[in-house]
Amino acid sequence: xxxxxxxxxxxxxxxxxxxxxxxxxxxxxxxxxxxxxxxxxxxxxxxxxxxxxxxxxxxxxxxxxxxxxxxxxxxxxxxxxxxxxxxxxxxxxxxxxxxxxxxxxxxxxxxxxxxxxxxxxxxxxxxxxxxxxxxxxxxxxxxxxxxxxxxxxxxxxxxxxxxxxxxxxxxxxxxxxxxxxxxxxxxxxxxxxxxxxxxxxxxxxxxxxxxxxxxxxxxxxxxxxxxxxxxxxxxxxxxxxxxxxxxxxxxxxxxxxxxxxxxxxxxxxxxxxxxxxxxxxxxxxxxxxxxxxxxxxxxxxxxxxxxxxxxxxxxxxxxxxxxxxxxxxxxxxxxxxxxxxxxxxxxxxx
Amino acid sequence: xxxxxxxxxxxxxxxxxxxxxxxxxxxxxxxxxxxxxxxxxxxxxxxxxxxxxxxxxxxxxxxxxxxxxxxxxxxxxxxxxxxxxxxxxxxxxxxxxxxxxxxxxxxxxxxxxxxxxxxxxxxxxxxxxxxxxxxxxxxxxxxxxxxxxxxx
Numbered sequence: 196x197x198x199x200x201x202x203x204x205x206x207x208x209x210x211x212x213x214x215x216x217x218x219x220x221x222x223x224x225x226x227x228x229x230x231x232x233x234x235x236x237x238x239x240x241x242x243x244x245x246x247x248x249x250x251x252x253x254x255x256x257x258x259x260x261x262x263x264x265x266x267x268x269x270x271x272x273x274x275x276x277x278x279x280x281x282x283x284x285x286x287x288x289x290x291x292x293x294x295x296x297x298x299x300x301x302x303x304x305x306x307x308x309x310x311x312x313x314x315x316x317x318x319x320x321x322x323x324x325x326x327x328x329x330x331x332x333x334x335x336x337x338x339x340x341x342x343x344x345x346x347x348x349x350x351x352x353x354x355x356x357x358x359x360x361x362x363x364x365x366x367x368x369x370x371x372x373x374x375x376x377x378x379x380x381x382x383x384x385x386x387x388x389x390x391x392x393x394x395x396x397x398x399x400x401x402x403x404x405x406x407x408x409x410x411x412x413x414x415x416x417x418x419x420x421x422x423x424x425x426x427x428x429x430x431x432x433x434x435x436x437x438x439x440x441x442x443x444x445x446x447x448x449x450x451x452x453x454x455x456x457x458x459x460x461x462x463x464x465x466x467x468x469x470x471x472x473x474x475x476x477x478x479x480x481x482x483x484x485x486x487x488x489x490x491x492x493x494x495x496x497x498x499x500x501x502x503x504x505x506x507x508x509x510x511x512x513x514x515x516x517x518x519x520x521x522x523x524x525x526x527x528x529x530x531x532x533x534x535x536x537x538x539x540x541x542x543x544x545x
Numbered sequence: 546x547x548x549x550x551x552x553x554x555x556x557x558x559x560x561x562x563x564x565x566x567x568x569x570x571x572x573x574x575x576x577x578x579x580x581x582x583x584x585x586x587x588x589x590x591x592x593x594x595x596x597x598x599x600x601x602x603x604x605x606x607x608x609x610x611x612x613x614x615x616x617x618x619x620x621x622x623x624x625x626x627x628x629x630x631x632x633x634x635x636x637x638x639x640x641x642x643x644x645x646x647x648x649x650x651x652x653x654x655x656x657x658x659x660x661x662x663x664x665x666x667x668x669x670x671x672x673x674x675x676x677x678x679x680x681x682x683x684x685x686x687x688x689x690x691x692x693x694x695x696x697x
Contacts, residue, residue, distance in 0.1 A: 317691040319692055390654070398657070504547075507548060510548065516556065522694065525686060526689070527682075529683070
């Protein structure tokens with residue numbers, strides 16, 4: 196869809212939903228490159244009302260034709276984000292969801308744009324880390340405390356539609372099955388390193404002591420950070436497409452995984468993994484059991500492998516021309532190395 | 546690599562023509578882009594994955610599988626793994642490497658059903674191969690441009 200067409204459609208969509216406006220105009224529209232999964236459009240709206248003009252920033256997230264997390268269903272993510280507007284969590288207000296393909300061809304939702312930028316989980320071109328020591332000191336605890344708050348959100352009666360796991364090992368087993376299924380559905384041959392990890396995960400699924408809301412993709416790259424002023428602050432937690440109910444340590448392991456350290460020794464380039472776990476334990480009041488954490492460490496790499504394999508297959512099938520899917524093919528050895536460290540067949544610090 | 550070289554080149558050409566060309570505005574740059582597409586299209590049917598990489602992987606995997614079979618001794622699963630090893634084609638190297646990868650998965654599944662004490666030697670053989678293979682794969686990788694790819 197050409198940008199002019201997209202702009203006109205968004206203008207009609209938003210115009211019908213903003214109450215009391217004389218005029219609504221989309222003045223700026225840009226396709227975001229940071230997100231690798233859903234299509235993300237950042238746009239600004241000029242609203243004329245009683246002779247005055249107001250500007251608002253929005254972000255539209257649309258299901259892609261093919262992508263890393265297919266099959267897509269934006270509705271659960273929207274319902275959670277919409278409901279979280281009242282919770283003490285830095286998440287964007289998310290006013291609208293639209294399933295009608297007549298509007299933008301595919302389902303999408305719109306959220307209000309928050310200030311800040313999204314540091315990328317990779318070393319900068321000059322080799323520098325995403326954050327300096329002062330920024331790490333300010334942001335690290337804030338990111339952990341926000342995760343503890345996220346896990347404290349009451350989900351019963353609000354988010355049961357996400358699927359409540361039975362007590363015991365069901366939450367862990369469901370996640371293994373979910374990602375194994377995605378690996379199988381990619382139709383690509385199973386790599387021996389991945390097969391070994393899957394077999395280990397199946398045999399070692401831990402008991403979940405307490406079911407919580409799990410973000411599923413809580414990590415550097417999904418944090419909106421405002422850097423103005425003396426101290427940077429966490430302005431938003433983005434990309435809730437993997438939200439589910441499960442073991443909170445799944446988020447802890449994912450956020451601290453070597454996947455997101457951006458060439459630093461720090462969990463999400465912020466805190467040492469030990470400090471991250473200790474801070475989480477103190478902030479949440481939950482013990483961080485090392486064995487359970489180890490299970491979710493391995494699951495994190497398996498999950499990332501499944502995501503990459505899905506993208507590779509979408510590219511191979513010519514369902515997407517997005518070359519970012521193709522780069523995963525040569526990045527898989529990194530995941531092999533991380534699996535080796537997590538499973539102990541390569542020596543190294545996880 | 547999971548993407549055949551031909552599919553990779555076809556995909557790059559498709560992206561250059563469909564997604565990038567419309568935004569290239571100067572005549573010189575458009576000419577250069579068409580030249581790049583022309584080069585890639587003509588490269589497509591003249592290249593293949595480096596044989597030496599596949600041969601190294603296949604040799605390492607075959608050795609590991611032989612050690613697995615030897616380590617299992619008279620276990621019934623040893624026969625199944627030996628059959629998978631024997632069934633791998635002698636060539637081309639890429640096909641042999643792929644078949645041996647599948648045989649390793651068969652071996653891992655077979656080991657999973659056996660008591661840990663009886664599989665230690667076999668597991669060590671596979672672990673050593675996996676570690677060596679990861680290192681071989683990493684050695685040919687170039688520094689990542691992920692930051693530039695993400696930021697645009």
